[in-house]
Amino acid sequence: MKHGMIRALGMMSGTSLDGVDAALIDTDGQRIGGFGRSGYRAYSCNEAEILHAALGRWPGDDGVTEAAALSVAAHAALAADFPEAELIGYHGQTLAHDPGGRGTHQAGSGAELARQTGRRVVWDFRTEDVRQGGQGAPLAPFFHWACADWAIREGRMEAVPVVFLNLGGVGNLTWVDPAAGGPETGCIAFDTGPANAPINDLMRARGLGARDDGGALAARGRADARIVADFLRHPYFARTPPKSLDRDAFAGLSEAVKALPDADAAATLVVALAASVAAGLDHLPASPARLLVCGGGRHNAAIMQALSETLPCTAEPVEAVGLDGDMLEAQAFGWLAVRVLRGLPISGPATTDAPAPVCGGRISPARK
Numbered sequence: 001m002k003h004g005m006i007r008a009l010g011m012m013s014g015t016s017l018d019g020v021d022a023a024l025i026d027t028d029g030q031r032i033g034g035f036g037r038s039g040y041r042a043y044s045c046n047e048a049e050i051l052h053a054a055l056g057r058w059p060g061d062d063g064v065t066e067a068a069a070l071s072v073a074a075h076a077a078l079a080a081d082f083p084e085a086e087l088i089g090y091h092g093q094t095l096a097h098d099p100g101g102r103g104t105h106q107a108g109s110g111a112e113l114a115r116q117t118g119r120r121v122v123w124d125f126r127t128e129d130v131r132q133g134g135q136g137a138p139l140a141p142f143f144h145w146a147c148a149d150w151a152i153r154e155g156r157m158e159a160v161p162v163v164f165l166n167l168g169g170v171g172n173l174t175w176v177d178p179a180a181g182g183p184e185t186g187c188i189a190f191d192t193g194p195a196n197a198p199i200n201d202l203m204r205a206r207g208l209g210a211r212d213d214g215g216a217l218a219a220r221g222r223a224d225a226r227i228v229a230d231f232l233r234h235p236y237f238a239r240t241p242p243k244s245l246d247r248d249a250f251a252g253l254s255e256a257v258k259a260l261p262d263a264d265a266a267a268t269l270v271v272a273l274a275a276s277v278a279a280g281l282d283h284l285p286a287s288p289a290r291l292l293v294c295g296g297g298r299h300n301a302a303i304m305q306a307l308s309e310t311l312p313c314t315a316e317p318v319e320a321v322g323l324d325g326d327m328l329e330a331q332a333f334g335w336l337a338v339r340v341l342r343g344l345p346i347s348g349p350a351t352t353d354a355p356a357p358v359c360g361g362r363i364s365p366a367r368k
Contacts (some may be wrong), residue, residue: 005033008087010334011075013093015247016196016296017051018210019043021330022078022087029338030182032150038327041078048210054095056248058105067093071108073079076116082166082311088113089337097137098145099248103127104136105350115365122337129347134354135244140166141174141351142339148176151321155278162282163288165307166319166329167297169197171219171277175284179317188284189351190241193276194250195297199269201254202262212266215302216253223271231272237279242353250324267302274306281311292318294325336361 004025013020020043022037041052047070047353054067059350071093079088090113092106126136144164151157159178166172171192180186199218200211212218231253236243253272257265281287291313297303298317307315320324336346345357 004028006338007036008334008337009079009082009087010089010330011079012330012333012335013028013071013074014329015094016200017048017169018200018296019247020074020078021325021327022082022328023324023334024082024218024261024333027146027335027338028140028322029335029342029344030146031201032146032335034064035324035331036052038324038330039081041074041089043074047074051093054107056096056103057323058096064095064107067095068107068109072112072116075113076292076324077107079113079117079119085119086241086339087120087122087337088117089333089335090121091125091333092123094247097244099130099135099137099244101234103130110362111364111367115367118366120366121364122340122361123364125333125336125340125346126359129354129358132354132356134347134352134358135242136352137244138166138172138174138189138191138351139239139336139347140164140172140329140332140344142183143186143188143328143335144174145176145183146335147323147328148178149157149261151323152178153319154322156321159290160289161286161289161356163284163313165192165291165315167195167273167292167295168329169178169186169200169305170245171195171196171297172275173277173280175288184345184357187351188241190243190280191245191267192272192280192284193245194253195238195273196267197247198254202257202265202269208262211296215300216265218270218300218302220233221261221267223267224257224264227253228272228275230256231276237276241283242349242351244352262289270300270302270306273303274296276309278308278310287312289313291315292323294318294323294328294365296326298325330358
């Protein structure tokens with residue numbers, strides 16, 4: 001393994017189940033040397049149905065083999081567009097997450113992806129953290145610390161505490177203190193609550209498309225305050241972090257909005273999302289100077305407005321400091337892949353509740 005910077009291809013398919021993101025990153029596993037080009041492969045309607053059908057299932061259950069094979073094939077097809085990548089960080093497709101019980105399940109074999117791509121693959125990032133008693137999620141926080149370090153070195157932000165809020169299927173935030181010596185001591189992270197997943201599921205269930213593009217539907221609706229108040233009574237919000245969620249941990253919220261008209265249901269889910277983030281900020285050492293939003297949720301104007309109206313700090317897309325909010329999670333798994341190669345921790349007590357910093361992940365050699 002060469003010293004210095006490695007060009008890694010990070011790949012991510014989140015719980016929103018819309019497609020695969022891929023992004024190149026140059027890193028030594030600590031600092032970010034630079035960002036490369038990126039790409040996206042959308043799932044077809046049939047592919048999305050296969051993945052949706054396997055949600056909540058574990059190895060050996062019906063539909064899991066098909067979902068795993070689909071994940072590998074989709075990632076391999078997209079990876080072919082990046083021949084310059086020296087290795088691949090492959091997250092797999094999360095189907096179930098139960099760290100206090102059965103563990104965590106990301107479908108898709110990194111060994112098979114290495115065979116199909118002919119390149120070394122780092123994968124299975126979460127299992128070791130869970131085995132050691134951690135939540136196994138979120139895993140992007142150490143990368144968020146590296147992003148803050150990069151933005152400060154580039155003169156794009158001041159060296160003050162900042163929060164990264166990722167809005168994928170589930171929401172998660174990372175408190176980053178740049179004054180700390182590294183991610184092991186400079187991060188606090190946890191899942192905030194449901195994000196895009198219930199909104200996407202609502203749209204699909206009502207035949208309105210795959211997502212509420214731009215938040216247009218929610219913007220026309222009126223949130224049901226009673227449903228939001230009931231949602232906030234869930235014991236999860238009072239739990240001290242670190243803590244993590246399964247995609248469908250708040251199925252009761254989706255059930256509660258079923259009787260509402262389309263726009264009101266969407267508006268209620270948006271306000272609930274913002275309220276859950278506000279509840280999360282109460283667990284931080286102080287209110288951050290700014291909150292940087294990444295993930296698909298930042299494209300939803302109704303969500304961004306709800307955050308601005310609810311939070312005590314400015315909410316803005318991560319592009320404000322020169323980062324790519326669509327590709328941050330993919331970049332994270334490229335960065336984490338290099339950390340795994342170098343034997344560096346990828347999670348720790350303040351991010352996943354593991355008892356000590358965890359060097360997780362598996363490495364599959366290139367095979368033809």
